[in-house]
Amino acid sequence: MSYAPELVIKDLHVGIEGKEILKGLSLEVGKGEIHALMGPNGSGKSTLANTLMGHPKYEVTSGEILFKGESVLEMETDARARAGLFMAFQYPVAIPGVTVANFLRTALNARLAPPETNGGGAMPHKRGIAPKEFRAMLKERMGLLKMDESFAGRYLNDGFSGGEKKRAEILQMAILKPEIAIMDETDSGLDIDALRVVSDGVNALAGPAMGVLVITHYNRILNYIKPDKVHVMVDGRIQVSGGADLALKLESQGYDWVRDGQEVELS
Amino acid sequence: MTNATTTPKTTLRPIAPEAWETTARARAQQQGEPDWALEQRRIAAAQAKALGLPSREHELWRRIDFRTLEQGLAALDPFHAGPAAATFGDLPAGLQAVLGEDADRAGVLVQRDAGVAFERNAAELERQGVIVCSLERALTRHAELLRPRLGALIEPDYDGYAALGAAIRSGGAFVWVPDGVEAALPIRLLHGLDAAGRLAAPRSVIVLGQQARATIVEEQSSAAADGLAFHLGGTEVFLGEESKLVFATLQEWGGNVYHYSNQRARIERGAELQWIQTVLGGRMVKTNSYFDLAGPGASAYVHGFMFGDERQHFHLHTLQRHLADHCTSDLLIKGCLKDHARSVYQGLIQVAEGAQRTDAYQANRNLVLSDTARADSIPGLEILANDVRCTHGATIGSVDPEQMYYLMARGLPRNTAQRLIVEGFFTPVIDRIPLEGIREHLRQVIQRKIG
Ligand SMILES: Nc1ncnc2c1ncn2[C@@H]1O[C@H](COP(=O)(O)OP(=O)(O)O)[C@@H](O)[C@H]1O
Ligand SMILES: [Mg+2]
Numbered sequence: 001m002s003y004a005p006e007l008v009i010k011d012l013h014v015g016i017e018g019k020e021i022l023k024g025l026s027l028e029v030g031k032g033e034i035h036a037l038m039g040p041n042g043s044g045k046s047t048l049a050n051t052l053m054g055h056p057k058y059e060v061t062s063g064e065i066l067f068k069g070e071s072v073l074e075m076e077t078d079a080r081a082r083a084g085l086f087m088a089f090q091y092p093v094a095i096p097g098v099t100v101a102n103f104l105r106t107a108l109n110a111r112l113a114p115p116e117t118n119g120g121g122a123m124p125h126k127r128g129i130a131p132k133e134f135r136a137m138l139k140e141r142m143g144l145l146k147m148d149e150s151f152a153g154r155y156l157n158d159g160f161s162g163g164e165k166k167r168a169e170i171l172q173m174a175i176l177k178p179e180i181a182i183m184d185e186t187d188s189g190l191d192i193d194a195l196r197v198v199s200d201g202v203n204a205l206a207g208p209a210m211g212v213l214v215i216t217h218y219n220r221i222l223n224y225i226k227p228d229k230v231h232v233m234v235d236g237r238i239q240v241s242g243g244a245d246l247a248l249k250l251e252s253q254g255y256d257w258v259r260d261g262q263e264v265e266l267s
Numbered sequence: 268m269t270n271a272t273t274t275p276k277t278t279l280r281p282i283a284p285e286a287w288e289t290t291a292r293a294r295a296q297q298q299g300e301p302d303w304a305l306e307q308r309r310i311a312a313a314q315a316k317a318l319g320l321p322s323r324e325h326e327l328w329r330r331i332d333f334r335t336l337e338q339g340l341a342a343l344d345p346f347h348a349g350p351a352a353a354t355f356g357d358l359p360a361g362l363q364a365v366l367g368e369d370a371d372r373a374g375v376l377v378q379r380d381a382g383v384a385f386e387r388n389a390a391e392l393e394r395q396g397v398i399v400c401s402l403e404r405a406l407t408r409h410a411e412l413l414r415p416r417l418g419a420l421i422e423p424d425y426d427g428y429a430a431l432g433a434a435i436r437s438g439g440a441f442v443w444v445p446d447g448v449e450a451a452l453p454i455r456l457l458h459g460l461d462a463a464g465r466l467a468a469p470r471s472v473i474v475l476g477q478q479a480r481a482t483i484v485e486e487q488s489s490a491a492a493d494g495l496a497f498h499l500g501g502t503e504v505f506l507g508e509e510s511k512l513v514f515a516t517l518q519e520w521g522g523n524v525y526h527y528s529n530q531r532a533r534i535e536r537g538a539e540l541q542w543i544q545t546v547l548g549g550r551m552v553k554t555n556s557y558f559d560l561a562g563p564g565a566s567a568y569v570h571g572f573m574f575g576d577e578r579q580h581f582h583l584h585t586l587q588r589h590l591a592d593h594c595t596s597d598l599l600i601k602g603c604l605k606d607h608a609r610s611v612y613q614g615l616i617q618v619a620e621g622a623q624r625t626d627a628y629q630a631n632r633n634l635v636l637s638d639t640a641r642a643d644s645i646p647g648l649e650i651l652a653n654d655v656r657c658t659h660g661a662t663i664g665s666v667d668p669e670q671m672y673y674l675m676a677r678g679l680p681r682n683t684a685q686r687l688i689v690e691g692f693f694t695p696v697i698d699r700i701p702l703e704g705i706r707e708h709l710r711q712v713i714q715r716k717i718g
Contacts, residue, residue: 053676056668081678093673097691103677106687110678155691172677 012063039233086178162189199224311433349379405441420531439469446476463494491521500528536562544571560594575608
């Protein structure tokens with residue numbers, strides 16, 4: 001069986017302000033797969049997520065990121081997103097004065113627009129999805145995430161509780177339908193009910209058309225979102241990869257045995 | 268700092284041809300303007316002559332550059348008035364478009380250059396005893412209502428321009444809402460400048476009786492033209508006890524227009540003013556907006572924004588003057604600047620002796636989109652009472668790169684992301700504008716300006 005993973009990361013080295021954070025990281029995520037990336041605080045998980053999205057602060061010093069077979073390193077953040085990469089932020093940013101509905105419609109229209117009209121940066125206005133159709137879609141996806149209808153009229157992430165922010169991230173994922181979704185600590189700050197709702201949402205969206213990389217440093221969320229593969233990251237590198245049972249081992253034994261440098265291949 | 272007469276004038280710079288004032292007075296007399304109003308013009312002319320052009324060292328004039336206007340002022344035509352329109356449909360299409368489809372659900376007054384071209388009060392307003400007419404008409408028909416008010420709030424010797432404006436006054440509106448009446452429809456006042464070379468000096472007087480309520484939208488609009496034009500405006504607003512007024516003044520001149528206006532509101536006991544001001548057009552724009560909280564428990568909520576591009580230069584000066592106890596004033600002015608645009612916000616809160624339990628707030632927030640644009644903020648407090656709560660704050664910054672990254676991570680191209688952030692920045696002000704048609708129009712103008 002020939003396997004062409006959607007996202008291929010090869011020997012990636014990334015620095016920020018001259019300090020190397022990712023030190024040769026390799027990872028492949030295919031459509032229809034759910035991967036979990038675990039690792040202690042400060043190991044570089046968010047650095048990886050933001051490097052994949054093209055945050056200007058992170059400098060790729062060597063290595064490669066291929067999305068659908070093509071390098072994204074020269075692509076700006078917005079082009080990567082329109083191509084189908086998505087990151088649910090660990091710390092979503094507030095955009096005062098811009099409603100969730102207005103933002104999502106603009107984002108969806110950008111994603112749906114043919115690539116050539118987006119090349120120059122200017123977006124065709126008043127095209128794309130009809131407002132009525134969009135409202136129906138938004139209502140349906142908000143229902144999936146058990147969000148109140150009034151949410152659509154609130155300003156994006158402005159005054160949102162921690163849980164509301166995380167739900168809003170998943171709502172965005174549900175509207176934009178990415179091909180690869182990276183979820184950076186989406187579980188942190190969620191109570192158990194919210195965690196269940198968010199996980200149900202992700203499970204409903206995940207399927208043969210989408211690959212998911214769940215970043216977390218607890219395995220709590222992995223009780224709800226079942227990963228096909230688990231990777232353990234320490235100090236800018238993936239030290240161990242394995243199946244779902246690896247998460248259980250981490251739970252009982254912590255990260256120290258990985259840190260100690262035992263390269264164990266579990267599967 | 269708020270009164271020009273306190274600044275020593277070194278050299279007197281004559282302001283305008285003397286013939287203007289005599290011609291203006293002769294024309295006014297012909298139209299039947301009462302003697303007291305003619306006398307006001309004469310006194311103002313003498314003051315304009317005595318004051319001359321404001322000194323460039325003056326605290327309120329040194330941050331804006333009117334030199335090009337000063338050089339071209341004498342060549343402007345202060346008397347040209349657009350032809351009167353018998354029906355709304357006779358107005359130029361551009362002005363009809365500004366008023367839009369809502370126009371027949373409002374009391375409407377349209378000024379073209381130096382004269383009112385169209386007045387149409389709505390039947391519903393008429394029945395309520397609400398008056399909407401040109402100041403000229405009011406001077407003959409409602410002189411007794413105007414006499415104690417015209418010129419009562421804008422000091423005739425405020426500065427040379429203000430005096431000139433009073434001397435050659437041309438057009439403006441009179442709005443009267445009787446005691447206890449809640450105006451059934453909004454009132455729309457539109458001023459257009461038809462071409463370059465024109466000078467208009469409208470003076471408007473707006474009066475709400477006790478417990479009256481009204482919504483008034485004033486719009487200033489012109490197409491860009493080659494050559495100078497000058498709007499020299501004055502608006503005096505009187506809020507009777509426990510009245511409530513929503514007043515929006517929206518400026519969208521072409522890039523050739525110089526704008527200087529003085530706006531005054533006197534708010535009596537328990538009355539509430541909601542003031543919304545937007546500044547989008549013009550070349551050099553200067554406004555002084557003074558809010559007098561004159562009776563106990565009066566309140567003023569002021570929300571404004573300016574958005575400058577190219578070489579536009581705006582100077583907004585506000586004064587929240589607490590003259591009585593238990594009053595509230597809450598002001599937020601937002602500025603966004605791109606290209607080589609520049610803005611100055613200069614605000615002052617004054618609390619008079621005895622104005623205890625004052626609650627005054629002033630904020631100025633600026634978003635600077637280019638390295639060559641500039642925003643300045645000059646806040647001030649003068650407090651003579653001891654039991655007050657007064658705060659002011661200003662911020663000047665560029666677009667937050669993390670906000671840009673967040674929006675771009677959802678696929679928005681860079682300029683769409685920036686447009687959304689700027690729109691969002693203005694939204695709290697736009698949301699206060701009473702008519703949806705206008706809100707939508709402003710969003711489009713902002714979008715166009717962002718480019
Ligand atoms: N903006 C930044 N500036 C400087 N150092 C940073 C920045 N972001 C992250 N780092 C450093 O990079 C390392 C990895 O951080 P991060 O990727 O956030 O880890 P994780 O998400 O696994 O907790 C940490 O040592 C952190 O201090
Ligand atoms: Mg992190």
